[in-house]
Amino acid sequence: MQNQIDLGADAAGKSVTLDVEELLATRLLVQGNSGSGKSHLLRRLLEKSAGIVQQIVIDPEGDFVSLAEAFGHVVIDGAAYSDTEVARLAARAREHRASVVLALDGLEIDNQMRCAAVFLSALFDAPDKHWYPALVIVDEAQLFAPSASGDVSDEARRSSLAAMTNLMCRGRKRGLAGIIATQRLAKLAKNVAAEASNFLMGRTFLDIDMIRAADLLGMERRQAEQIRDLERGHFVGLGPAISRRPVTVRVGDVQTRAKSTVAGLTPPPLATGEDMASLLHAPPEVPPAQAELWSAAAPNRATAAALQEHIADQTAPTPGYPEVTLSGDECASVMREVLDEMSGEDGSTFLPSATLFQDFTVRCRMRGLKDHGLDAAQFRKSFAQSLAGVTLDDPHGQDARLLALAETIPEELLTPFLAIGKAAIDGRPCPDDEALAILYGTRSVGRARRMLEHLEKTDLVVVRTDYAGRRAVAIPQLNLATALA
Template sequence: MTVSIDLGTMKLGQPAEMDLEELLATRLLVQGNSGSGKSHLLRRLLEQSAPWVQQIIIDPEGDFVTLADKFGHAVVDAVGTEADLAMIAARVRQHRVSAVLNLEGLDADRQMRAAAAFLNSLFDIEREYWYPALVIVDEAQLFAPAAGGEVSEEARRLSLGAMTNLMCRGRKRGLAGIIATQRLAKLAKNVAAEASNFLMGRTFLDIDMARAADLLGLERRQAETFRNLDRGQFVALGPALYRRSETVKIGPVETSARSSSPKLMPLPEMNRENLDELLFKPGTDDEPRPAIMPPPKTTADVLKQLSNIRLDEQFGGETEPTLDLDPGLSAQEREEILHTILADLLDDPDAAYQPVSVLYQDFQVRCRIEKKMKITPGLQEFRQLLAVARAGVDEKEDALDEQQWNQAGLIADQLPEDMRGVYLLLAKAALGKKACPTNIELATAYGTRSPSRARFLLTYMEERGFLVCANDLRGNRIVTLKDLGVQTEPGSPD
């Protein structure tokens, strides 16, 4: 079956068509400077072919997410790890779902890593899922640069390798690459050379015009043609288009991008007095402000923030530890007294960082002042209580699952005493579906001001199989607690 895609009209008004089956076998390169109508062309092609073939779009600016409303594309926001994106890409191919990988908001390095992970997973899928699919990569010069830039060499190598696989070897796996670029000179030659179909739009730089003319088989003097094209006009050539170069005018589209070209509009009228009042009057809390990073939290803020949960049953529930309880005091009464003494002890911000020996002396004095207590807890018990109190997890939240929380306490008991509170702090965040604690929060729970110590603690627990640390594509940390089967939400380490 032959399916023709209606791109628009030719010079004399005839319909401009593209053979979709031939496109799947021969790939397409679109080139045009900013404002030439390149994204409009891609949108027209996607809309016309949506009923016939699966579409997978690598979208660095979030322009094509609007296809989801009319054509049902799945929007994949790059917010997880590279492994998450690879898993999603495999499912996209298995279930033949059209999808848009939205890379908006990521820097260039992370965009390249995310695109590489997604494309490689599409490419490496098992043979039984090699269904035909159009893979559209907008701003391809970002993902297959001709030369290194400000991104890391590793990210460039991964992204360039994935793009090369798509254009050179993707056909046998059912992947038909459609790449669009503003600058042919910035696009890697081995990626551009694999395309057999071309749509060349308005171009002004001599080096780009010369490369476009070479790809179309035009003489150098004919390269000036690209400078005179109107917006939305493209020179078409290729087995899926025309055997000789033809100029086509792209037709209208049904959907629109979230971003659009700027339109002129008159400035508001105001006199000088109003302008001074508008700009220089004191600000109010409800006025919009520039997005700035919040100031770092102080130790007191961290302790206050973390003081809302507690370990309800430190030893896991049914059995209680054997303790030398005070005569006349129940276990619950004794626990409440100790909790009050420790809370008062740690009210001083500096107490979180004092040696255990110094804190234990102060603790003994406070226990003697508390006349209800006849027996002061030993150093071993004090270390256990202090580790939990420093982390601020001596009370669990009501929303947390009690069974899982008790299990977290049992797992924490397998760690050194001074690390138990750190593990419980991570468990509290994971079970409560909250962001991963920052380095300073973890360090404070351990009793130090050093963020590097927090990184060491995570490494120590990861090496011993208690947890797995990963960073998402935005640099946020995600901690998975393996024994509990839960993970924290992404959180900035800083």
């Protein structure tokens, strides 16, 4: 059948297949020590299913970028983009059903976790019309869903773990099938691993990992020795997409190779010790860029004051290109332009406020505004006003009264409340549940309805529905109401 892919052969030489359609509903966990053939297995799975389903690979080592040439995957270098750009690339990958490889090998582990969290969250938050089936393969999953805190920051660990939990626990309804691979089961968060119903267990030596793998496979602990004795490239598979009983599979060949693959042993060159020493100690062929680093004398260390002056000289305006000075009105105009531009972009309400604030600052600087004068809290209010279309052109008008009332609103409810108020001022219908959910930063219309109920319980709005099911929302303190929708 078209949805069956060949993983390899069992001990009797019979083909072992994996049902991709079943995999989309039940997810997969791959475990094996370094050198067990785990990456080879993932590559076999990716190559065989490339023409069946969209594939999204989170690749911390850059091993799967070779899929681009053979199978047309788009390689996204995580080190080359900002958080905002990474989120947009993820959203477009879902929209256009593009198979992509997010290569994170150019980043430190903290930034790897942050980048993967932004990318996975954007996949998860895609609009429901883009919920196409996709395999999401996360290699070295213990890095992104650690069972305990390590040397990384708490912020990076929490965001990455939340994104991985969403993928494995709630991704199925959004078409996302998580395939996670790890070297150490003991280091992988249990709530992430527990959501997989299919398992492929490779060679494991540590007792704690071996026992946990045996438990997942339903084996008795005395049978766990079987996992330790597996050869390279051999896995024990179990699950509705593979087999109802544990089956040993020898993974078949692949077409592509990882960049880090070393083909066999390479003998050292035939040279005497003296020849090799002369090669190592030979002077550089060209003069180095910083000759003082190669001199025998230690370079003079600059003082902090001198270093600050040097940095100031480097950042001073270039002669002939004087620094642009904007008037107060021009600054306000630039800020409104940037806010309107950002609020008009799809998915902006789903990005973290810190990411949006950084993006806002950069865009202002690109337009010649070095200091916009807003702190993070003021920016969030201004961004909410821009999303709702509220202005302060008339300090005594209805918009100003709405903003004054909104001072009592919790920050997370500000944008939908202002949108309802602006619709009432303009005499338009109240935004529907889906539009309110997006303004609220979610895809759940249930959360949007609960948000509206909360506003009503706090006496900020009154919701009325007629017998035809049309809804109007009134704001008693402003003596305004939206039109029936």
